[in-house]
Amino acid sequence: MKIEIANPQGTRDDNYRQNTMKLKPWHWILSFCILCLTLLGGCVREGTDPGTLQVWAHAGQDAERQTLQAQVKRFNAAQDAVDVELTFLPEGSYNAQVQAAALSGDLPDVLEFDGPFIYNYVWQQNLIPIDELISPELRADLLPSIIQQGRYNDRLYSVGTFDSGLGMYGRRSMLEAAGVRIPTGNADAWTAAEFNEVLAALAAQDPDGQVLDLKLNYSGEWFTYAFMPILRSAGGGLIDRTDYQTATGVLNGSQSVAAMEQLQSWMEQDYVDPNVDDAAFPTGRVALSWVGHWVYPGYAEELGEDLVVLPLPNFGEGSKSAQGSWNWGITANSDNPEGAMAFLDFLLQPDEVLAMSNANGAVPATKTAIAQSPLYREGGPLRLFSAQLLTDKTVPRPQTPGYPVITSAFQEAFNNIRNGLAVQTALDRAALEINIDIEDNQGYPNVSF
Structure with missing residues (x-):
C-alpha cells in the first residue's frame, strides 16, 4: 500500500465562490490548466498496472485518516485482484486539485468528495454511474439519504460510509x-x-x-x-x-x-x-x-x-x-470500475462502516451498522440523528451542478443578514446571483453517458 499526502501546505478555504466548478468562458479553463501545474504537485496519476487502484481522499481529522489507512491495508490483504494506492489531499484545497486533475486527465480510479459537489462532477462527466455495479443487497441496506445524495438524473453515482446529523x-x-x-x-x-x-x-x-x-x-x-x-x-x-x-x-x-x-x-x-x-x-x-x-x-x-x-x-x-457528507465515486478515468466497486463494497461492510463511524462520530451509512452502533441504534444517545435520516426528516442540498454558486450566494446573504441588512434585500441579491449563473451556463443542460 502506498500512502501520500499531497501538497501538505494547502490552506483551508471554505468560500465555495473561489473553488466554484461552474463552466464559463474558456479563459476559466485555461486558468485551471495553469493551476494544475502549481497545485497538483505529486498527485499526477502516472501509468499504473491494471491491478492497481488509485484512490484519493481528503485529509480530514487524524482519526479518519488512520482508519482509512487501516481499511486499505485490510482490503489489500483480503484479496489479490487489485492493490489500492491511497493519496490524501488537503481538505481546504481539495476541490481545486480535483478540478485541475480533471482538466489534465489525471483523476484517480476512486475519488472522495463532499456531497453537494457530486452533481457538478457528473455534469462535467468526471464520474460514472454505479447502478449496475452495486449489489441490490448493499443498495437496500444504505440509508435513504445516502441514495438520495448520490443520485442525479435518475442514476446513482456515489455512496458514502457515513452521513451527518x-x-x-x-x-x-x-x-x-x-x-x-x-x-x-x-x-x-x-x-x-x-x-x-x-x-x-x-x-x-x-x-x-x-x-x-x-x-x-x-x-x-x-x-x-x-x-x-x-x-x-x-x-x-x-x-x-x-x-x-x-x-x-x-x-x-x-x-x-x-x-x-x-x-x-x-x-x-x-x-x-x-x-x-x-x-x-x-x-x-x-x-x-x-x-x-x-x-x-x-x-x-x-x-x-x-x-x-x-x-x-x-x-x-x-x-x-x-444531511450529506463526504462520499465516494468512480471516475470516468478508471480502467477497472469493477475493482473500484469491490473496494467501495468493502468499505461498506458493517464492521468497516462502524470503524469509520467510531472514528469520526458520524451516522453509519447502513441500516445494519446503525442497529449495531451504541450511539445511533434505538435508545442510543444520538438516535435522533439516525432517526431523522431514516424517516425522511432531512433535506438534501440542491441537487444541481449550480450548487457551488447557490451555496456561495446564500453564505454571503447570511453574513449580510447577521450584520443587519434587511432580509428581503439580502435574499433578493442572492437569488439574482444564482439566476445569473444558471443563465450563464444555459440552465446546466443534462449530460449523457
Whole structure:
C-alpha cells in the first residue's frame, strides 16, 4: 500500500465562490490548466498496472485518516485482484486539485468528495454511474439519504460510509430551571413561536441574556448546511427544485424571508453568543447549541447526563434537518470500475462502516451498522440523528451542478443578514446571483453517458 499526502501546505478555504466548478468562458479553463501545474504537485496519476487502484481522499481529522489507512491495508490483504494506492489531499484545497486533475486527465480510479459537489462532477462527466455495479443487497441496506445524495438524473453515482446529523444540544438543568418543555423528537419539536419563548425564558435566567450558540465562529458551507433546513421547514428553500432553473420566489419568497427574519431577530435581541472561542456551550455560557454530530464526544464528556439532544424548531411545515457528507465515486478515468466497486463494497461492510463511524462520530451509512452502533441504534444517545435520516426528516442540498454558486450566494446573504441588512434585500441579491449563473451556463443542460 502506498500512502501520500499531497501538497501538505494547502490552506483551508471554505468560500465555495473561489473553488466554484461552474463552466464559463474558456479563459476559466485555461486558468485551471495553469493551476494544475502549481497545485497538483505529486498527485499526477502516472501509468499504473491494471491491478492497481488509485484512490484519493481528503485529509480530514487524524482519526479518519488512520482508519482509512487501516481499511486499505485490510482490503489489500483480503484479496489479490487489485492493490489500492491511497493519496490524501488537503481538505481546504481539495476541490481545486480535483478540478485541475480533471482538466489534465489525471483523476484517480476512486475519488472522495463532499456531497453537494457530486452533481457538478457528473455534469462535467468526471464520474460514472454505479447502478449496475452495486449489489441490490448493499443498495437496500444504505440509508435513504445516502441514495438520495448520490443520485442525479435518475442514476446513482456515489455512496458514502457515513452521513451527518444536525440538531440542537441543550443543558437539561438550564432548560428545566427556565420552565422550558423539552422535546423528544421531530414530532414534538418547538414551533418557531415557542422557540422565541424558550429563548426569552432562558435569557431571563442568564446574566448577559446570550443563550444560543449558532456556531458563528464556523464559516463557509456551515451556514448553508445549518440554516437551509429552516427555509424548507418554513415552506421556502434555496431554489425551485422542480427544474433548478430559478431561485426567484423561493429563496427570496415570503416563507424564506420570514424564516430568516426570525433568525435575524435572535441576533438583534442579543440571544446569540458570538462564540469566538468555540466554547460557549461546554463552558456554560449558553443553554443551547445549534450544531451537528461531530461535537458530541466533547459535549458528552463535559456535561454527562445533563446533555440533551433536540430537534431543530418547526417553522410551519415540520422540523427539518440537514444531511450529506463526504462520499465516494468512480471516475470516468478508471480502467477497472469493477475493482473500484469491490473496494467501495468493502468499505461498506458493517464492521468497516462502524470503524469509520467510531472514528469520526458520524451516522453509519447502513441500516445494519446503525442497529449495531451504541450511539445511533434505538435508545442510543444520538438516535435522533439516525432517526431523522431514516424517516425522511432531512433535506438534501440542491441537487444541481449550480450548487457551488447557490451555496456561495446564500453564505454571503447570511453574513449580510447577521450584520443587519434587511432580509428581503439580502435574499433578493442572492437569488439574482444564482439566476445569473444558471443563465450563464444555459440552465446546466443534462449530460449523457
